[in-house]
Amino acid sequence: xxxxxxxxxxxxxxxxxxxxxxxxxxxxxxxxxxxxxxxxxxxxxxxxxxxxxxxxxxxxxxxxxxxxxxxxxxxxxxxxxxxxxxxxxxxxxxxxxxxxxxxxxxxxxxxxxxxxxxxxxxxxxxxxxxxxxxxxxxxxxxxxxxxxxxxxxxxxxxxxxxxxxxxxxxxxxxxxxxxxxxxxxxxxxxxxxxxxxxxxxxxxxxxxxxxxxxxxxxxxxxxxxxxxxxxxxxxxxxxxxxxxxxxxxxxxxxxxxxxxxxxxxxxxxxxxxxxxxxxxxxxxxxxxxxxxxxxxxxxxxxxxxxxxxxxxxxxxxxxxxxxxxxxxxxxxxxxxxxxxxxxxxxxxxxxxxxxxxxxxxxxxxxxxxxxxxxxxxxxxxxxxxxxxxxxxxxxxxxxxxxxxxxxxxxxxxxxxxxxxxxxxxxxxxxxxxxxxxxxxxxxxxxxxxxxxxxxxxxxxxxxxxxxxxxxxxxxxxxxxxxxxxxxxxxxxxxxxxxxxxxxxxxxxxxxxxxxxxxxxxxxxxxxxxxxxxxxxxxxxxxxxxxxxxxxxxxxxxxxxxxxxxxxxxxxxxxxxxxxxxxxxxxxxxxxxxxxxxxxxxxxxxxxxxxxxxxxxxxxxxxxxxxxxxxxxxxxxxxxxxxxxxxxxxxxxxxxxxxxxxxxxxxxxx
Amino acid sequence: xxxxxxxxxxxxxxxxxxxxxxxxxxxxxxxxxxxxxxxxxxxxxxxxxxxxxxxxxxxxxxxxxxxxxxxxxxxxxxxxxxxxxxxxxxxxxxxxxxxxxxxxxxxxxxxxxxxxxxxxxxxxxxxxxxxxxxxxxxxxxxxxxxxxxxxxxxxxxxxxxx
Amino acid sequence: xxxxxxxxxxxxxxxxxxxxxxxxxxxxxxxxxxxxxxxxxxxxxxxxxxxxxxxxxxxxxxxxxxxxxxxxxxxxxxxxxxxxxxxxxxxxxxxxxxxxxxxxxxx
Numbered sequence: 001x002x003x004x005x006x007x008x009x010x011x012x013x014x015x016x017x018x019x020x021x022x023x024x025x026x027x028x029x030x031x032x033x034x035x036x037x038x039x040x041x042x043x044x045x046x047x048x049x050x051x052x053x054x055x056x057x058x059x060x061x062x063x064x065x066x067x068x069x070x071x072x073x074x075x076x077x078x079x080x081x082x083x084x085x086x087x088x089x090x091x092x093x094x095x096x097x098x099x100x101x102x103x104x105x106x107x108x109x110x111x112x113x114x115x116x117x118x119x120x121x122x123x124x125x126x127x128x129x130x131x132x133x134x135x136x137x138x139x140x141x142x143x144x145x146x147x148x149x150x151x152x153x154x155x156x157x158x159x160x161x162x163x164x165x166x167x168x169x170x171x172x173x174x175x176x177x178x179x180x181x182x183x184x185x186x187x188x189x190x191x192x193x194x195x196x197x198x199x200x201x202x203x204x205x206x207x208x209x210x211x212x213x214x215x216x217x218x219x220x221x222x223x224x225x226x227x228x229x230x231x232x233x234x235x236x237x238x239x240x241x242x243x244x245x246x247x248x249x250x251x252x253x254x255x256x257x258x259x260x261x262x263x264x265x266x267x268x269x270x271x272x273x274x275x276x277x278x279x280x281x282x283x284x285x286x287x288x289x290x291x292x293x294x295x296x297x298x299x300x301x302x303x304x305x306x307x308x309x310x311x312x313x314x315x316x317x318x319x320x321x322x323x324x325x326x327x328x329x330x331x332x333x334x335x336x337x338x339x340x341x342x343x344x345x346x347x348x349x350x351x352x353x354x355x356x357x358x359x360x361x362x363x364x365x366x367x368x369x370x371x372x373x374x375x376x377x378x379x380x381x382x383x384x385x386x387x388x389x390x391x392x393x394x395x396x397x398x399x400x401x402x403x404x405x406x407x408x409x410x411x412x413x414x415x416x417x418x419x420x421x422x423x424x425x426x427x428x429x430x431x432x433x434x435x436x437x438x439x440x441x442x443x444x445x446x447x448x449x450x451x452x453x454x455x456x457x458x459x460x461x462x463x464x465x466x467x468x469x470x471x472x473x474x475x476x477x478x479x480x481x482x483x484x485x486x487x488x489x490x491x492x493x494x495x496x497x498x499x500x501x502x503x504x505x506x507x508x509x510x511x512x513x514x515x516x517x518x519x520x521x522x523x524x525x526x527x528x529x530x531x532x533x534x535x536x537x538x539x540x541x542x543x544x545x546x547x548x549x550x551x552x553x554x555x556x557x558x559x560x561x562x563x564x565x566x567x568x569x570x571x572x573x574x575x576x577x578x579x580x581x582x583x584x585x586x587x588x589x590x591x592x593x594x595x596x597x598x599x600x601x602x603x604x605x606x607x608x609x610x611x612x613x614x615x616x617x618x619x620x621x622x623x624x625x626x627x628x629x630x631x632x633x634x635x636x637x638x639x640x641x642x643x644x645x646x647x648x649x650x651x652x653x654x655x656x657x658x659x660x661x662x663x664x665x666x667x668x669x
Numbered sequence: 670x671x672x673x674x675x676x677x678x679x680x681x682x683x684x685x686x687x688x689x690x691x692x693x694x695x696x697x698x699x700x701x702x703x704x705x706x707x708x709x710x711x712x713x714x715x716x717x718x719x720x721x722x723x724x725x726x727x728x729x730x731x732x733x734x735x736x737x738x739x740x741x742x743x744x745x746x747x748x749x750x751x752x753x754x755x756x757x758x759x760x761x762x763x764x765x766x767x768x769x770x771x772x773x774x775x776x777x778x779x780x781x782x783x784x785x786x787x788x789x790x791x792x793x794x795x796x797x798x799x800x801x802x803x804x805x806x807x808x809x810x811x812x813x814x815x816x817x818x819x820x821x822x823x824x825x826x827x828x829x830x831x
Numbered sequence: 832x833x834x835x836x837x838x839x840x841x842x843x844x845x846x847x848x849x850x851x852x853x854x855x856x857x858x859x860x861x862x863x864x865x866x867x868x869x870x871x872x873x874x875x876x877x878x879x880x881x882x883x884x885x886x887x888x889x890x891x892x893x894x895x896x897x898x899x900x901x902x903x904x905x906x907x908x909x910x911x912x913x914x915x916x917x918x919x920x921x922x923x924x925x926x927x928x929x930x931x932x933x934x935x936x937x938x
Contacts, residue, residue, distance in 0.1 A: 638930050642855050642864075649852075650770050657777040677835050681843050688847060688870045692854040692863060704866055711873055717835070718884035723897055730904050735869065735911050742862055742915040746922045763856035771849035778841035788835075789887030791894060799894035800901060807902045818909045822916035 005060025008053070009069040012096040015054050015106065016145035019113075022046030022138040030131025038130035040121040043138045047114040050145060054110035061103035062512055069098045070151050072224065097151035097225055100516070101296060104361055105148040105289070108368040111499070112285040113141045115492035119376050120277045122488030123383050127275075133173055137281070140166035144286045148293070153202060153223035156297070160198075160258070163287050164191050170282060171274040180273040187267040194257015194264055198294070201250030204243055225297060241305060248308030251298050252315065259291025259345045262319040266586055268342055269326075272334040276379035279334060284341050284375050285368035292348045292364050296357045304353075310442055312353025313433070317446025320346030322583075324456040328463070329579045331390045333378050336464050340414065341371055343453060350450060351429045354436035354443065358516040359428045366421040366503045370413035373496035374461075377407040380485040380493065381468060390467040392476035394561055397469035400484050404469040406493040411465050413500040415458035415547040418540075421504030426454070427540050434539060454543050458550025463558050471561025676717055683710040697743045701736060708732040719790035840881040847874035861921065861928040865914045872907045876900050 023046075026039035033039050072095025079089045117137065124130060143166055147159035165188075172184030206223070255261070260268035271283055282288070295312065298304070304312065320343050327339035344367050351360035380403045381396060382388055397404035413422035430450060437443040484490065506512050557564035581587060633644075684707060691703035708731035715724035800808060847870060854867025883896015922928050 639856075639859070646766060646770075646852050646856060650766055650773075653770060653773045653777075657773050673835055677839065681839075684843065685846055685850065688850045691866055691870070692850070692858060697860070697862060700863065700866060704869070707870065708873070711877060714840075714877060715880055718840075718881055720880055720884060720897060723880055723900055726901065726904060730908050731869075731873070735908055738911055738915055739862060739866065742865075742918050745919060746862075746928055763853055766856065767849040767853040770852060771845045774845035774848065775842045778845060779838050781837065781841065787888065788884050789893060790884075791887065791897070796894055796897055796901075800898050804895070804898040804902075807898065811902050811905050814906065815909050818913045822913050825913075825916040825920045 005056055006064055006069070008057050008060055009098045010071050011053075012057055012069075012071070012098050012149055015050050015057070015110070016142045016149065018049040018053070019043075019046045019138040019142035019145065023135050023142060026131055026135040026138060030135060033131065037121050037125070039134035040117070040124070040130065043134040044114065044117040044121065046138055047110070047117040047141055050141065051110040051114040054106040054145070057098060058103040058107045061098055061100060069096075070224065071095050072151050092154060093152050093224065094155055095151040095224075096149040098149070100358075101293070101300070101361065102148050104365055104516070105293060106145075108289070108365055109141070109144050109148055109286050112368050112372045112496075113144075113281060115495055116277050116281040116372065116376070117141075119280070119379070119489050119492040120275075122486045123277055123379055124275060129173070133170075133275070136166055136169045136173075137278070140170060140282065140287075144290070147290060151225055153205075153225070156225075156294075157199070157202065160290060160294075161195065163290060164188060164195065164258070167191070167271075167282055167287055170278040171271045173274055173278065177273070183267070183270040183273040187271050190264050190267040191257045194254045194291075197250045197257070198254020201247040201254065204247035204250065208240060208243060208247075245305040245307045248298075248304045249311055251294065252308065252312055255291035255294045255349070256315060257291070258294070259288050259349065260319075260342045261291070261315050261346060261349060262322055263585070265319060265323065265342050266582075266589060269335050269338045269582075272332070272338050276334060276375055276382060279338065280372045280375035280379065283338060284371035288341060288345055289348075289364050289368065292345065292352065292360055295349065295352045296361055299352060299357050306440075309353050309355065310440070313350055313436075313440075313443050313446050314353075316346045316349030316351075316353055317433075317443075317449045318346070319343070320350065320453045321449040321456075322346075324453045324460065326579050326582055327460040328456060329576055332388050333381070333390055333393075333464060333468065334375075334388055336390075336460055337371070337374050337378060340374070340457065340461065343457065344371065344414070346453075347426065347429045347450065350446065351432050354433045354440075356428075356432035356436070359425075359432045362507065362516055363425040363429050366413070366425040366500075369496055369503050370410045370420075370422055370500035373406055373410040373493065373500050374414065376489070376493050376496065377403050377410060380489045381407075383489070384483060384485060385474070385479050387476070387479065389476075390464060391563065392474060392479060393468045394471040394474045395469070396474070400469075402490045403485060403493060404465075406497045407465055407469065409497045409500050411461040413504075414461050415551060416454060416543055417547055417551075418544060419505060420501050421499070423540075423544070424504030424507060427543060430454075430543055431536055431539055434535070451543065451546065455546040455550045458547040459554050462551045462554035466554055466558040466560075467563075470559055473561075475561075475563070673717065676713075680710050680713045680717065683707075684714070698740075701740050701743060704739060705732055705736045708736065719788050722793045722796060837881065837885050841878065844874040844878045844881075847871070847877070859930050861914075861918045861930050864930055865911055865918070868914075869907060869911065872903065872910075876903050876907070879903065 022039075022043045026033070026042055030039040033042065072093040074091045074093050076092040077089060078091070117134075120133070120137070124133060127133070140163065143159045143162035147156060147163060150156040150159060168184045168188040171187050172181050174180040175184070253264075257264045268283060268288070272279055274282075323339045323342035323346065327336045327343065330336050330339065344363070348360040348363050348367070351357075351363060381393070381400065384400065385393060385396070387393070409420065413420040416423045416426040418424075430447070433443060433447045433450060437447050485493075507516060578584070633640075687703045687707040687710060691700045691707060694700055694703065708727060712724045712727040712732065715721070715727055851867050851869075851871030851874060854870060855864065858864055858867060879896045879900045881896075883894070883900065887893040887896065918928055
């Protein structure tokens with residue numbers, strides 16, 4: 001079945017192209033664009049075009065469920081010579097693939113992208129270096145869209161890297177601040193570790209596929225996501241299960257890096273050094289989702305072994321709890337939301353690992369909206385009161401009505417209170433893990449962790465809401481007078497609030513829900529479980545109950561301007577400190593870096609400076625000395641020159657008449 | 670035969686002695702005398718090997734012109750050989766070096782076969798024919814060297830030059 | 832004529848060359864230097880003449896020895912002339928003809 005919008009599918013490449021054009025234009029002419037908010041409106045324009053086109057394409061895909069359209073362009077071809085690994089040649093492609101997976105991601109990335117761009121115009125108004133900001137943000141949007149629409153593994157990896165680079169740029173936007181510069185470096189390096197692991201996994205897949213058989217056609221065609229008649233899953237399973245499992249673990253490593261799962265989660269809280277809008281776009285909705293997207297894509301076209309799935313479940317489940325625990329005690333509004341992102345990503349990873357790829361993607365979908373909403377609302381608050389410390393804020397609901405309501409909606413969604421979006425998706429995640437645990441008893445502990453995290457999530461986000469918005473006046477009297485944020489900020493907040501409410505229910509619209517249940521050209525993967533048995537209802541009631549309990553706890557401790565402080569000799573103090581110090585993981589990494597790595601670098605520096613440079617300078621000094629000595633021969637004294645002539649003559653004569661005859665080879669003797 | 674040998678020996682000794690003397694005596698004017706004698710003895714050699722033209726040439730150019738030139742030089746500069754000018758204080762090195770050269774050459778010389786036993790002579794016309802035809806280029810080159818040398822020498826000694 | 836040993840002539844010219852070189856290396860008076868150079872050159876000229884005499888039987892090249900000798904005599908005389916010009920100039924400049932005082936010949 002194909003609808004009229006299908007005509008748009010071959011033009012899907014325009015979606016990443018629009019922000020790319022913004023990037024180029026702003027990059028070249030940004031400094032002359034004072035009227036256009038230094039490129040802000042250009043960037044927003046590009047994002048708008050991408051959004052319109054992206055949403056239309058996604059709707060088109062909804063109306064023709066289960067289809068996938070692959071348009072690719074061979075940009076590199078090696079002809080085969082009948083022998084070797086690729087007897088029929090080898091090619092690399094660039095292209096777009098429109099299928100249910102990418103349709104979902106398209107909606108998320110383009111909508112949130114546009115709203116964040118719009119928000120930035122007001123939020124970043126006072127900052128300097130704006131052309132750079134908008135150009136980099138546009139480039140990021142373009143790269144993310146390129147990643148989402150990628151139709152082969154190589155292109156996917158290319159844009160994956162590009163996205164990481166843009167993240168580095170944007171986190172380090174305030175590069176004059178050492179904290180920001182080092183946070184950017186940290187983000188890049190940690191995700192790099194993930195990237196290396198990912199690449200290693202890709203190499204293993206490639207090596208397994210490229211050894212004859214139908215898989216060869218896949219490799220030779222440039223690793224497309226759409227199989228060309230090759231039954232990958234069976235193929236790779238059969239050849240070498242251990243290697244296959246290892247490759248899966250490596251891919252998980254890559255996803256863990258980008259999606260900040262334990263143990264590669266250290267960078268995300270620190271990445272809050274960047275502008276809040278950057279956090280909203282990159283670290284809530286898009287880049288960190290790329291890891292989950294990677295797992296989703298690989299699960300449908302390569303699949304994971306049982307061991308891999310257990311690993312994914314374990315990491316996802318553990319990270320959920322781990323991050324939520326640290327969010328409960330933090331006093332920086334952005335950091336709490338950052339930890340929340342890590343925790344929710346854990347939910348998504350958990351669902352994918354349990355075998356319910358599309359459930360994970362569903363949570364990704366809803367999460368993008370309410371997390372971006374939370375970030376943007378926090379951004380509005382920060383913009384107005386000029387601080388990020390929760391303990392300085394208070395009573396803002398009176399002066400920032402729209403923002404406070406927006407944040408409330410986001411918080412309710414995050415806590416999973418019906419009928420908001422977060423309820424449906426989180427419920428489905430829990431339901432999937434429960435179902436999977438029936439057949440994989442090892443999943444139970446992680447299910448319990450996930451359940452406990454529901455309570456913690458509700459608690460920490462409402463702690464933030466109460467601290468910021470409830471009460472009568474700010475705790476810090478020196479805070480600037482609050483007022484509502486400008487329209488460029490309130491409009492996106494409002495839109496996202498609406499989405500945070502309805503996005504979950506959208507899945508009940510058949511066409512939209514179809515995106516999540518249809519396969520992607522492969523044997524259909526399980527979608528949203530549509531069952532509503534007693535167990536499911538009990539589970540839902542349980543999670544809602546936990547959520548409400550969390551909110552209530554937060555109200556008791558922090559509501560109405562109260563500040564709950566743990567007494568100094570309470571037994572919970574060490575736990576509190578542990579959480580505040582991020583379980584000393586960061587400290588451990590820092591220690592390792594400082595002692596071990598730095599010492600090693602100093603050793604290498606020594607080698608470089610004294611041994612390598614020493615040799616080079618040694619040569620230099622050798623020749624200098626030599627020339628100084630030789631220079632003295634030219635004394636200017638004529639007699640010396642005469643002497644040289646004579647000595648030369650003597651040498652020549654000796655050579656000619658004594659040495660030459662003595663060498664048998666030259667006819668002497 | 671024995672006369673020639675005798676002549677050779679006398680001339681050889683004379684040549685060596687006068688050369689050394691020219692270099693070693695203390696008075697500059699005396700060296701001129703020794704130098705003249707040296708040139709004459711060389712001319713004697715040329716006569717000995719049946720090259721009379723060259724012998725006369727040697728006498729004319731060297732024993733005549735060059736000696737007078739040197740004499741003029743001595744007269745104009747009116748210098749004496751001062752003690753500190755005599756030796757260069759290089760010790761035995763120059764003597765050793767010269768001895769080395771002499772020995773090497775002499776040894777090499779002894780290995781050369783004495784081609785024929787005939788000493789060839791030639792007429793002046795034959796020599797001049799050969800000189801201007803076969804080796805004319807050399808003469809031209811010589812002229813090319815002499816001209817700038819002449820000009821240069823004049824330039825170097827002209828008055829008004831600081 | 833019967834032979835005088837060629838080697839004898841060559842040995843003599845070697846000795847004269849040695850004397851000349853000795854003079855070049857050790858004498859500081861400019862005119863003595865010129866005389867030493869002359870001694871050395873004359874030893875070479877002697878060599879040419881002698882070879883010309885002894886090996887003159889080579890057809891076509893029999894007169895090469897004396898020809899070279901003639902040219903060399905002219906050349907040496909020229910060189911003495913120029914050398915003396917230098918002596919006079921040096922004398923005017925420095926007031927002495929001590930070669931050791933000519934020390935500016937360097938880059």
